[in-house]
Amino acid sequence: MDLKNSTVLITGGTSGIGLELVKQLTQQGATIIVTGRNTDALTETKQQFPLIHTFQSDVSNSKDIEALYKSVIQQFPDLNIIINNAGLMRLIDLQDQRMDLDNINQEVATNLTGTIQMVHRFLPHLITKRTAAIVNVSSGIAFMAYSAAPVYSATKAGVRAYTQALRLQLEDTNVKVFEMIPPGVKTNLQRDWIKQPNPGMMMSVDKMVAVAIDGLKKDKKELKPFLISVIKTASRIIPGVLLKFGHREFKEIKKMKGTGSHQWSLK
Numbered sequence: 001m002d003l004k005n006s007t008v009l010i011t012g013g014t015s016g017i018g019l020e021l022v023k024q025l026t027q028q029g030a031t032i033i034v035t036g037r038n039t040d041a042l043t044e045t046k047q048q049f050p051l052i053h054t055f056q057s058d059v060s061n062s063k064d065i066e067a068l069y070k071s072v073i074q075q076f077p078d079l080n081i082i083i084n085n086a087g088l089m090r091l092i093d094l095q096d097q098r099m100d101l102d103n104i105n106q107e108v109a110t111n112l113t114g115t116i117q118m119v120h121r122f123l124p125h126l127i128t129k130r131t132a133a134i135v136n137v138s139s140g141i142a143f144m145a146y147s148a149a150p151v152y153s154a155t156k157a158g159v160r161a162y163t164q165a166l167r168l169q170l171e172d173t174n175v176k177v178f179e180m181i182p183p184g185v186k187t188n189l190q191r192d193w194i195k196q197p198n199p200g201m202m203m204s205v206d207k208m209v210a211v212a213i214d215g216l217k218k219d220k221k222e223l224k225p226f227l228i229s230v231i232k233t234a235s236r237i238i239p240g241v242l243l244k245f246g247h248r249e250f251k252e253i254k255k256m257k258g259t260g261s262h263q264w265s266l267k
Helices: 016-027 039-048 062-075 106-126 150-169 205-217 226-237 239-257
Strands: 007-011 031-036 053-056 081-084 132-137 175-180
Touching: 007 016, 007 106, 016 031, 016 205, 031 039, 039 053, 053 062, 062 106, 081 106, 106 132, 106 150, 132 150, 132 205, 150 175, 175 205, 226 239
Parallel strands: 007 031, 007 081, 031 053, 081 132, 132 175
Antiparallel strands: none
């Protein structure tokens, strides 16, 4: 992909991987459009990167997506890349009956449904471009369910399956489909967790995004570091071992909270 002459829309671009994408794609010379739910965070991002363009929009809300599409296409008709990065990851005990259905569905609406709806709305426009791309952000957890974050695990496996199907359906078009697959990355996704991840097992966000940018420029359909290749192989050879390894953290969190509380991170 020619990033320098591209116009890129990044959902969830005010923090974590999204903010680092803003930084590194700006350095590539691309025109950047950033969306997010929090207007204060959008303002701060704009102050940090004055040349970007910001829109308040929630990918879990179909009306927001419709309004975003109309505004962006009108103001930026050259838009040719969308990066579906907006995400929510929570530690959840599925025995917690205090959670209502809207609450338990938050990650599905943001991570999976939001990605599908963004692609569905913007695809007709992208197909009209000489070169275009869709980048969907999944996770290494797509290969190994993480019991402490069960809904997140389901959504990222869903994003991976959807992305693969989308790539096949668009193989005869000019729209390239990429899957960005981070391992554990140091971002604010884990900010409110009662048990913080082991820093030694986490990749820095700048290195992860650098891998993704390099892969985009080389048209690699999977934008991933070497660790993800290891996880993919292990998920085929020793899937049970990976599941048990991750489940140890669930048990540790249960002990930290005690048996009387199941709600760990519902922000």
